[in-house]
Amino acid sequence: MSVMFASNPANGRPSNGNLFEFRAGQARLEPGSTPEKRKVVSDKTKGLVYIKQSQDQLMHFYWKNRETNQTDLDLIIFPGDTEFLKVKECPDGRLFMLKFKNTSDERRLFWLQDPSKDRDDEIHRKTNDLLNNPPPQIRTGARGGMSERPTTSNLLASLASQEEGNALSNMDQNQLMQLFSLIQSGTGGGAKDDKGGAVDETTGSSDPVPAQIATGPTGLGDPDRTTPAAPKKTRIPAQKLRYILESYEKRNGRPATFPADNPNFKHPQIDLADVLSKNNVDATIEANKDRLKQHLPNQPPISQDDAELAATVSTPQFRQAASLFGAALQTGQMGPVLEQFDVNQEAVAAAANGNLKDFAKKLTISETANKGQNETDAQINAEAEAEESNESALAGPSAKKGKTDDDDNMDLD
Amino acid sequence: MSDNAEWCLIESDPGVFTELIRNFGVQGVQVEEIYSLDEDAFVNLNPVHGLIFLFKYRENEEFTGELDHENKNDIFFAQQVISNACATQAIINLLLNVENPDVTLGSELEDFKNFTSSFDPPNRGLCLSNSEHIRTMHNSFARQTLFELDIKNTGKDDNYHFVTYVPFKGRVYELDGLREAPIDHGPIPEGQNWIDIVRPVIQTRIQRFTTGEIHFNLMAAISDRRVKYQKELNELIESGMDTDDAAHDIYRLQTLISEEEDKWDRQRRENVRRRHNYVPFIVELMKCLAREEKLLPLVENVIFEHNRKEVMKQYEFV
Numbered sequence: 001m002s003v004m005f006a007s008n009p010a011n012g013r014p015s016n017g018n019l020f021e022f023r024a025g026q027a028r029l030e031p032g033s034t035p036e037k038r039k040v041v042s043d044k045t046k047g048l049v050y051i052k053q054s055q056d057q058l059m060h061f062y063w064k065n066r067e068t069n070q071t072d073l074d075l076i077i078f079p080g081d082t083e084f085l086k087v088k089e090c091p092d093g094r095l096f097m098l099k100f101k102n103t104s105d106e107r108r109l110f111w112l113q114d115p116s117k118d119r120d121d122e123i124h125r126k127t128n129d130l131l132n133n134p135p136p137q138i139r140t141g142a143r144g145g146m147s148e149r150p151t152t153s154n155l156l157a158s159l160a161s162q163e164e165g166n167a168l169s170n171m172d173q174n175q176l177m178q179l180f181s182l183i184q185s186g187t188g189g190g191a192k193d194d195k196g197g198a199v200d201e202t203t204g205s206s207d208p209v210p211a212q213i214a215t216g217p218t219g220l221g222d223p224d225r226t227t228p229a230a231p232k233k234t235r236i237p238a239q240k241l242r243y244i245l246e247s248y249e250k251r252n253g254r255p256a257t258f259p260a261d262n263p264n265f266k267h268p269q270i271d272l273a274d275v276l277s278k279n280n281v282d283a284t285i286e287a288n289k290d291r292l293k294q295h296l297p298n299q300p301p302i303s304q305d306d307a308e309l310a311a312t313v314s315t316p317q318f319r320q321a322a323s324l325f326g327a328a329l330q331t332g333q334m335g336p337v338l339e340q341f342d343v344n345q346e347a348v349a350a351a352a353n354g355n356l357k358d359f360a361k362k363l364t365i366s367e368t369a370n371k372g373q374n375e376t377d378a379q380i381n382a383e384a385e386a387e388e389s390n391e392s393a394l395a396g397p398s399a400k401k402g403k404t405d406d407d408d409n410m411d412l413d
Numbered sequence: 414m415s416d417n418a419e420w421c422l423i424e425s426d427p428g429v430f431t432e433l434i435r436n437f438g439v440q441g442v443q444v445e446e447i448y449s450l451d452e453d454a455f456v457n458l459n460p461v462h463g464l465i466f467l468f469k470y471r472e473n474e475e476f477t478g479e480l481d482h483e484n485k486n487d488i489f490f491a492q493q494v495i496s497n498a499c500a501t502q503a504i505i506n507l508l509l510n511v512e513n514p515d516v517t518l519g520s521e522l523e524d525f526k527n528f529t530s531s532f533d534p535p536n537r538g539l540c541l542s543n544s545e546h547i548r549t550m551h552n553s554f555a556r557q558t559l560f561e562l563d564i565k566n567t568g569k570d571d572n573y574h575f576v577t578y579v580p581f582k583g584r585v586y587e588l589d590g591l592r593e594a595p596i597d598h599g600p601i602p603e604g605q606n607w608i609d610i611v612r613p614v615i616q617t618r619i620q621r622f623t624t625g626e627i628h629f630n631l632m633a634a635i636s637d638r639r640v641k642y643q644k645e646l647n648e649l650i651e652s653g654m655d656t657d658d659a660a661h662d663i664y665r666l667q668t669l670i671s672e673e674e675d676k677w678d679r680q681r682r683e684n685v686r687r688r689h690n691y692v693p694f695i696v697e698l699m700k701c702l703a704r705e706e707k708l709l710p711l712v713e714n715v716i717f718e719h720n721r722k723e724v725m726k727q728y729e730f731v
Binding site: 272275285287295296297299302312317337338368 | 678681682683685686687688689690691692693694695696697698699700701702703704705706707708709711712713715716719
């Protein structure tokens with residue numbers, strides 16, 4: 001393991017495989033003197049920010065504690081997803097923020113620890129540049145991750161090289177979230193700003209670090225949801241992305257799921273007719289004939305029979321009804337209607353929020369709870385019937401037990 | 414009398430119109446959709462009792478032909494009063510002018526025709542829109558309005574307009590409920606099919622539309638084919654001919670009759686489904702899927718596929 005923290009000549013790459021590095025400590029936000037304000041509190045720990053590219057071109061932003069030599073932070077950076085900004089409120093100009101745009105509200109603060117300020121501008125510019133315009137060459141030999149735990153770069157590297165390794169399922173929530181949120185938002189960019197992407201934060205008082213920073217609409221403390229107006233094409237290799245997604249499916253037997261608790265997660269409009277397609281529901285329909293047949297049309301020439309049941313899901317009328325219903329649900333207006341159908345309160349609430357996925361979740365919870373009960377009931381009934389038929393067998397073939405009054409006048413065989 | 418009773422939008426589908434017409438008590442008619450105005454397309458359709466042309470309405474559209482204010486031939490023409498009623502309006506304007514022995518109007522429409530015979534077009538229109546029975550029939554084909562919600566897929570059907578073309582007393586007329594009078598497109602030369610006269614009129618109109626990219630639809634009211642084929646079949650059988658040709662024809666006609674009956678059955682089924690409220694079925698199906706723990710994965714799959722497509726659209730291939 002080579003020595004990491006020699007100060008590097010501005011124009012050469014460090015020999016350790018890092019694309020770029022600079023001394024920096026971390027800082028955090030704390031509540032300030034008024035509710036709108038936040039205070040930046042710097043951690044004195046000596047650290048190093050270094051940037052590496054894993055074998056499949058993903059950029060990693062690491063922070064290492066120079067005192068313990070542990071890398072405590074490993075962030076995957078997707079092009080266009082972050083900005084490395086100078087925090088203007090900081091008068092000595094050495095406080096920077098790594099701000100995530102699409103994947104999360106995360107903001108990481110760093111204060112430069114290089115004794116000389118000469119490189120500060122270069123640090124600002126180059127960091128932004130590397131994170132948003134990753135070099136196309138894959139650097140060999142540069143293995144990400146200083147620790148034994150499976151980092152994303154390890155996983156992706158192993159996927160890329162077709163090794164058996166830790167599945168993508170071991171990607172932590174944040175990493176997975178980043179990946180799919182980027183897919184979800186579809187924006188990004190390679191947006192190059194001559195100023196290195198610096199964005200004007202609000203005006204604030206100019207106190208020495210730690211600084212009081214007024215948080216207004218574009219202040220530090222606020223989640224900033226601006227995305228570029230016109231989605232630009234990014235340079236992530238789509239094959240790679242597709243490969244990642246498909247590998248995940250193969251390994252786990254199901255597609256990767258989206259974490260729904262990310263507030264930035266935008267729910268796309270789902271066509272319920274696609275969810276309730278013939279392939280998807282045929283087996284369930286077959287298994288639940290009695291429950292479903294009663295809801296079929298019952299007007300000549302149609303009757304509530306198996307044939308109509310089997311045909312229903314493919315009919316344009318059903319598909320249209322399903323699409324309409326799904327659209328209505330996703331506008332959040334279906335709460336009252338669903339209440340009439342004996343749907344539990346939580347599911348109704350999810351529908352009132354227009355969240356189809358959440359509705360599906362809540363309905364599942366409620367229905368599987370019922371299933372347990374029903375299965376128990378069914379079991380009891382089955383056992384009771386078994387007992388009855390045993391008794392009648394013993395008693396003789398005269399009257400059959402458990403029949404309705406209608407049978408009383410029937411001739412018995 | 415009726416109040417501001419509502420007329421619902423109905424789907425412009427030949428099966429809907431055929432059943433609507435039969436529900437009025439009319440016999441001997443069926444409606445077929447037309448995709449071509451060529452002569453060969455009409456070989457199997459003749460005799461055509463009238464054409465219904467459906468298109469997106471444009472104000473002050475130019476028209477060919479002459480407005481016949483005097484209505485010299487006393488054609489039945491009702492003006493449109495209620496826009497949602499325009500399909501039934503066009504159908505009735507057609508039916509009440511048919512003079513073909515194949516077609517029987519039935520008592521309901523005969524009464525209506527007689528009752529309004531001395532009325533002017535606006536009053537006939539008013540009478541039609543006030544007819545509770547006609548309105549009920551019409552509404553029985555309405556799309557299921559499952560819930561009174563603000564869904565942005567309305568507006569598709571707005572401003573669609575129906576116009577009838579019909580041969581009457583040797584001339585071709587255009588009956589447009591939004592005009593003050595029937596439009597006369599000229600005489601039908603002796604021995605000629607009226608379709609030959611109306612064809613260029615419609616073609617001009619269609620051409621005007623395709624430049625403006627307007628959706629349109631053309632339907633023909635023709636004689637009931639089952640009746641026609643059955644008549645032919647009966648004649649063949651009664652003739653007692655025992656030739657191969659005869660046998661072949663008998664078989665052909667039986668097949669045609671059976672096809673028509675299948676079609677009618679299918680159309681009636683579709684109409685039943687159109688009327689049906691599928692919400693209870695949908696909710697129950699979702700509950701079953703939920704119980705089998707399939708619902709959530711299915712929803713997630715659809716979301717995933719949607720997003721995957723978005724990725725492919727937006728990312729360059731490197």
